[in-house]
Amino acid sequence: MGEFHTSDRQSPPPLPPLPKGGSYEGPHLAMGVAPSDIVRNSTENRTRRVNRGEPRSNCLCRPVPAVPRSAVTWISCLLLLLAGCSEQDMVTQPKILPYQESDFFADGRSARPVVPGTVARGHLRVDRAYYEGKVGDELIDTIPRKVTRDVLERGQQRYNIYCSPCHDRTGEGRGMIVQRGFPQPPTFHQDRLRDAPVGHFYNVITHGYGAMYSYAARVDPDDRWAIVAYIRALQLSQHATLDDVPSAKRDALKTEGSR
Amino acid sequence: MSQIFHPSMNTISRVSIFGALFFVLGTLGIVYGIFGSPYVTQVHVVRDQPVPFSHEHHVSALGLDCRYCHTSVENSSFAGIPPTETCMTCHSQIWTESPMLEPVRASLRNNEPIRWNRVHDLPDYVFFNHGIHINKGIGCTSCHGRVDKMPLMWKNEPLTMEWCLSCHRAPEKHIRPREDVFVMDWAPPAGKDQIALGKELLKQYDIPVHRLTDCYTCHR
Numbered sequence: 001m002g003e004f005h006t007s008d009r010q011s012p013p014p015l016p017p018l019p020k021g022g023s024y025e026g027p028h029l030a031m032g033v034a035p036s037d038i039v040r041n042s043t044e045n046r047t048r049r050v051n052r053g054e055p056r057s058n059c060l061c062r063p064v065p066a067v068p069r070s071a072v073t074w075i076s077c078l079l080l081l082l083a084g085c086s087e088q089d090m091v092t093q094p095k096i097l098p099y100q101e102s103d104f105f106a107d108g109r110s111a112r113p114v115v116p117g118t119v120a121r122g123h124l125r126v127d128r129a130y131y132e133g134k135v136g137d138e139l140i141d142t143i144p145r146k147v148t149r150d151v152l153e154r155g156q157q158r159y160n161i162y163c164s165p166c167h168d169r170t171g172e173g174r175g176m177i178v179q180r181g182f183p184q185p186p187t188f189h190q191d192r193l194r195d196a197p198v199g200h201f202y203n204v205i206t207h208g209y210g211a212m213y214s215y216a217a218r219v220d221p222d223d224r225w226a227i228v229a230y231i232r233a234l235q236l237s238q239h240a241t242l243d244d245v246p247s248a249k250r251d252a253l254k255t256e257g258s259r
Numbered sequence: 260m261s262q263i264f265h266p267s268m269n270t271i272s273r274v275s276i277f278g279a280l281f282f283v284l285g286t287l288g289i290v291y292g293i294f295g296s297p298y299v300t301q302v303h304v305v306r307d308q309p310v311p312f313s314h315e316h317h318v319s320a321l322g323l324d325c326r327y328c329h330t331s332v333e334n335s336s337f338a339g340i341p342p343t344e345t346c347m348t349c350h351s352q353i354w355t356e357s358p359m360l361e362p363v364r365a366s367l368r369n370n371e372p373i374r375w376n377r378v379h380d381l382p383d384y385v386f387f388n389h390g391i392h393i394n395k396g397i398g399c400t401s402c403h404g405r406v407d408k409m410p411l412m413w414k415n416e417p418l419t420m421e422w423c424l425s426c427h428r429a430p431e432k433h434i435r436p437r438e439d440v441f442v443m444d445w446a447p448p449a450g451k452d453q454i455a456l457g458k459e460l461l462k463q464y465d466i467p468v469h470r471l472t473d474c475y476t477c478h479r
Binding site: 090093095097098099107108109162176177181182211212213217 | 335
């Protein structure tokens, strides 16, 4: 949705054939329409020009066969100078950039909500296990994507951004916002949550839980599973013993002490 | 025939020629000065906002990451301004009586967006994209300054073409490892200077410096 006028962003399409009649601004202007018309082009005209995705200069540089070339060049140059006067057109173009206010819709929002009953491309989400964390009505207990080191690292990063303000980096639930008065969440290291199926965590992120809001708008399903995987890792870490550490790293841990 | 111009005219004409030169240069200088001044570029000028939102509070004191609110900054052209719901993840429970936050609560009640006033606003004919800069190791502070020290948001750089180009010509002066983009007080690691590190990263991230100054990079 945000990428409304994508055509503006790419290289312009090949030039259209020169029109025969007068509806097209370029040749018209070159033949001596009062210059002020360029400045005060009606919105209609401007919109059309933008929709065609062509910079104005395309029209100006095209020689019109009937008029001597040099005259066209000169007039074009003069018009180019004049273009400076209509700067406003270019600075504030009649296109909608993300979040820009629009007077086209009654509520002023240019980013439109999805029309009820429709599905956006790529959002068909038929895989219930992946997108809802459930099979039938049962919460699933295996993460429905491959968990690699990359996924865990991504999960750690996302957890630290979106969850640690309240749950803190270890999952004890004493984050900075809690210290400022937010209700304290339960620690992830209690038995109830250690035994909870992964689908539960996925659903808490998706739908929120009690005082906790939903994070669905900010954390996409891939990242939700990455975070769930990382929470599992956190839970393991709090109950780990030295035997869980690869033997090669044990000595390093001992010398580093408890950090 | 007697002379029309007295010899002293020599001096006067010289003075006026130089005078004219100085006058022209001076005028140009003043014009340049005006266009570079905060009056025109709005650098360091604070804008009125419906809610006096403080980055200093939320970023330094609470330690929030930029992405908690500016969610799309890594993979979109637009960094994203947080919707009301994002504020409410916290303010539904804390500071619920604060009069300063009334517009936020009203927005949620009435399902009406908060109208934040833009601080940074490039002309529409300039193409800009956050994603590419973040992914190639340009930190927020290189363009927005120390946001974590701003009680109210201001523009730290003029956002003129000259300014964009000054980096596009020599990105090695600013580039840092990708994972440190969001760090506010980043400095090159001890014993390494920025240029050397920058040159390394330019190679590593495969940055096409030669075409970063082409017009079509930013005007398309």
